[in-house]
Amino acid sequence: MISYLDHVVMLTPTSPTVLLPIIPSGPPLANAPVHANSSSSAIAATGPGGAKPKQSAALIVYPTMLLLVADAFRQRVPRTDHVKDGMKYRNVFNGPEAVDRITHIIKMTDRNLVLLFTRALDVQKFFHEVTYDHRLRDSIVELYEFRMIWERGVGTGAVAEVEEESRLPSGVFTLLVDCYGPTCSRDQLCYSIVCPWHLEQQEMDCYGPLCLQEAS
Numbered sequence: 001m002i003s004y005l006d007h008v009v010m011l012t013p014t015s016p017t018v019l020l021p022i023i024p025s026g027p028p029l030a031n032a033p034v035h036a037n038s039s040s041s042a043i044a045a046t047g048p049g050g051a052k053p054k055q056s057a058a059l060i061v062y063p064t065m066l067l068l069v070a071d072a073f074r075q076r077v078p079r080t081d082h083v084k085d086g087m088k089y090r091n092v093f094n095g096p097e098a099v100d101r102i103t104h105i106i107k108m109t110d111r112n113l114v115l116l117f118t119r120a121l122d123v124q125k126f127f128h129e130v131t132y133d134h135r136l137r138d139s140i141v142e143l144y145e146f147r148m149i150w151e152r153g154v155g156t157g158a159v160a161e162v163e164e165e166s167r168l169p170s171g172v173f174t175l176l177v178d179c180y181g182p183t184c185s186r187d188q189l190c191y192s193i194v195c196p197w198h199l200e201q202q203e204m205d206c207y208g209p210l211c212l213q214e215a216s
Helices: 066-076 095-106 111-122 196-204 209-215
Strands: 080-084 087-094 127-129 143-146 148-152 159-163
Touching: 066 095, 066 111, 087 095, 095 111, 111 127
Parallel strands: none
Antiparallel strands: 080 087, 087 143, 127 143, 148 159
């Protein structure tokens, strides 16, 4: 069974520098810009359904960084009151609302891939199902909420339950990573054998492992 973190490279305080095999060189990940010379469909990985995922429109944040996407998601996802199994839950959202918002943020058209990305946030307990029964599902009957903490008001001393804003998921969603070679572009590829654009070009030229397997 494939874990939702199989495609996530974790960033930890004890490991400030992360070396990824598909990132031979380039600027720090946290400040990584979107390449101007990259095509919106320049992604080597394929979605869970086998089709190549596609990006559209301008990116809100760099889509491979879970921390950046999570912060944008929390600012944009609508929270309302819902009733489930006779219980009223405040400031929650359902599965499709979560997937739709992540789709808007990372500009992906493959909903299965977006669901996989959203579950990578869920598995780090960024949010959870209101009854803690299961991971994120793309269903309107499933409700989710962000982590909550008890906080004492300044001056009043009153204690209230509020959303925890200081803790965000960390890691890199490798299925969406472009090549970070400073001179690499789709028209002039770098020499790294693990460059995602290079691997994509191999498949297009029918020299990749899939083509060789079919030929044999």
